[in-house]
Amino acid sequence: MKVLVAVKRVVDYNVKVRVKSDNSGVDIANVKMSMNPFDEIAVEEAVRLKEKGVVTEVIAVSCGVTQCQETLRTAMAIGADRGILVETAEELQPLAVAKLLKALVDKEQPGLVILGKQAIDDDCNQTGQMLAALGDMPQATFASKVEVAGDKASVTREVDGGLETLAISLPAVITTDLRLNEPRYVTLPNIMKAKKKQLDVFKPEDLGVNVAPRIKTLKVVEPAKRSAGIKVPDVATLVDKLKNVAKVI
Amino acid sequence: MTSLVIAEHDNASIKGATLNTVTAAVAIGTDVHVLVAGHNAGAAAAAAAQIAGVSKVIHADGASLEAGLAENVAAQVLAIAGNYTHILFPATANGKNVAPRVAAKLDVGQISDITKVDSPDTFERPIYAGNAIATVQSTDAVKVITVRTTGFDAAASTGGSAAVETAAAATDSGKSSFVGREVTKSDRPELTAAKIIVSGGRALGSSEKFDEVMTPLADKLGAAIGASRAAVDAGYAANDLQVGQTGKIVAPQLYVACGISGAIQHLAGMKDSKVIVAINKDPEAPIFSVADFGLEADLFVAVPELVAAL
Numbered sequence: 001m002k003v004l005v006a007v008k009r010v011v012d013y014n015v016k017v018r019v020k021s022d023n024s025g026v027d028i029a030n031v032k033m034s035m036n037p038f039d040e041i042a043v044e045e046a047v048r049l050k051e052k053g054v055v056t057e058v059i060a061v062s063c064g065v066t067q068c069q070e071t072l073r074t075a076m077a078i079g080a081d082r083g084i085l086v087e088t089a090e091e092l093q094p095l096a097v098a099k100l101l102k103a104l105v106d107k108e109q110p111g112l113v114i115l116g117k118q119a120i121d122d123d124c125n126q127t128g129q130m131l132a133a134l135g136d137m138p139q140a141t142f143a144s145k146v147e148v149a150g151d152k153a154s155v156t157r158e159v160d161g162g163l164e165t166l167a168i169s170l171p172a173v174i175t176t177d178l179r180l181n182e183p184r185y186v187t188l189p190n191i192m193k194a195k196k197k198q199l200d201v202f203k204p205e206d207l208g209v210n211v212a213p214r215i216k217t218l219k220v221v222e223p224a225k226r227s228a229g230i231k232v233p234d235v236a237t238l239v240d241k242l243k244n245v246a247k248v249i
Numbered sequence: 250m251t252s253l254v255i256a257e258h259d260n261a262s263i264k265g266a267t268l269n270t271v272t273a274a275v276a277i278g279t280d281v282h283v284l285v286a287g288h289n290a291g292a293a294a295a296a297a298a299q300i301a302g303v304s305k306v307i308h309a310d311g312a313s314l315e316a317g318l319a320e321n322v323a324a325q326v327l328a329i330a331g332n333y334t335h336i337l338f339p340a341t342a343n344g345k346n347v348a349p350r351v352a353a354k355l356d357v358g359q360i361s362d363i364t365k366v367d368s369p370d371t372f373e374r375p376i377y378a379g380n381a382i383a384t385v386q387s388t389d390a391v392k393v394i395t396v397r398t399t400g401f402d403a404a405a406s407t408g409g410s411a412a413v414e415t416a417a418a419a420t421d422s423g424k425s426s427f428v429g430r431e432v433t434k435s436d437r438p439e440l441t442a443a444k445i446i447v448s449g450g451r452a453l454g455s456s457e458k459f460d461e462v463m464t465p466l467a468d469k470l471g472a473a474i475g476a477s478r479a480a481v482d483a484g485y486a487a488n489d490l491q492v493g494q495t496g497k498i499v500a501p502q503l504y505v506a507c508g509i510s511g512a513i514q515h516l517a518g519m520k521d522s523k524v525i526v527a528i529n530k531d532p533e534a535p536i537f538s539v540a541d542f543g544l545e546a547d548l549f550v551a552v553p554e555l556v557a558a559l
Binding site: 213220239 | 348350362379382385386425481487503525538542544546
């Protein structure tokens with residue numbers, strides 16, 4: 001069984017982003033870019049399934065600019081067997097990415113597609129669910145535990161108020177939550193090995209997908225600043241302020 | 250123009266998140282219908298009919314809808330989607346799970362986590378963990394939206410008198426089934442609906458200390474308990490207590506952060522709280538930059554003292 005893993009190149013989670021002065025977006029020139037952390041968890045989970053002998057091949061896919069090849073090399077250094085880049089300079093929104101992935105699912109016929117639950121740039125939390133719908137596949141989002149047996153998977157999900165377990169038949173889509181696993185550190189020998197792995201490049205047209213954005217960004221602004229308040233010297237003053245100034249207790 | 254709000258419910262009652270979502274739908278300026286898709290959910294449908302601003306409730310009832318499986322609930326929404334210009338879900342675990350399925354089947358983009366309605370096709374939503382606010386305009390005929398509940402007041406849960414119409418339940422997809430649920434038992438208010446939240450961080454040091462220090466404070470204030478991602482990752486607190494970009498987004502009247510440094514992703518989840526108190530022994534902790542009242546102190550001393558003083 002093959003597993004397809006989708007990885008997105010995003011601004012590194014340690015970078016504090018700045019809004020551009022013309023309010024057209026966020027300034028991402030010259031900032032560090034990395035693999036979306038949830039996608040790293042997705043790659044790790046796929047590689048672990050391969051190490052357990054449940055799957056035979058892990059294919060990493062990224063959609064976007066040429067530099068996404070670096071993100072794919074990282075995925076291959078974690079242990080993905082090969083990479084596919086769908087290259088375009090066009091702004092890609094979740095629906096377009098889901099359509100591109102659907103085309104690749106048709107081509108590769110994986111038993112499982114694993115994605116991060118959301119990307120930390122647009123915070124959309126859509127692509128996995130959209131792919132599942134387009135492919136008429138069942139989905140298990142926000143996974144914290146995955147077990148594959150035969151043509152079924154048992155997935156524990158993080159939901160409001162606790163955990164929930166679903167049984168889904170394969171092929172299926174799984175999206176990862178934070179606590180599914182802790183991705184391994186990539187080692188230098190594996191980075192070197194990853195450079196030799198196969199990486200195919202397609203254009204959206206090759207897959208017959210129109211990726212035109214459906215949602216226009218009119219402007220991007222800084223959030224309203226919350227000004228720092230005061231420091232209180234002791235607990236008694238704190239209680240007094242809460243009771244008599246803020247009046248919240 | 251008519252909006253469809255997908256109710257968050259437990260078959261017996263309507264969850265608070267539904268009320269905030271109704272307010273967002275009213276702000277769009279459309280007629281508002283509510284879909285209650287569940288099993289033996291008559292009571293929830295009756296409660297939905299009482300919500301102020303709702304003109305019709307559609308009640309779909311069947312075993313296929315009992316566990317809220319995304320495949321079946323999405324099919325239920327799609328069966329009636331043709332009647333609506335806007336389809337709104339609360340941005341809860343359930344809403345986020347189902348909404349994109351509906352959007353993809355309708356071949357429309359989804360607008361996630363809106364915090365403000367500017368016009369029927371233009372909305373505001375936070376991006377980059379709330380470090381920027383984008384104003385976005387949908388070019389699609391149908392707008393599929395998830396609503397960040399902290400961005401909108403709750404609609405009144407009484408005062409309405411909507412008609413309840415029944416709809417046939419969607420057939421089961423046969424591709425997924427519900428196995429079980431581990432619900433965290435608690436007498437405390439629900440995190441996303443609580444008026445007061447006391448939240449603990451990594452400084453608590455262990456799950457025993459977390460309970461020992463945070464529980465009396467929560468009891469005294471009648472508060473819900475939250476936690477930072479660091480505390481959850483370290484196993485001090487259950488995962489569903491996590492407040493932050495990737496956990497729960499909260500906006501209580503009072504948020505008390507104990508031993509939480511204030512990483513960007515945590516601030517993203519709580520900075521809309523009305524009053525923020527930070528107790529931390531590190532004077533440089535970023536949490537102080539958003540706190541209305543900061544107490545630079547060892548939480549193991551200050552929190553019990555606070556409990557005694559309340």
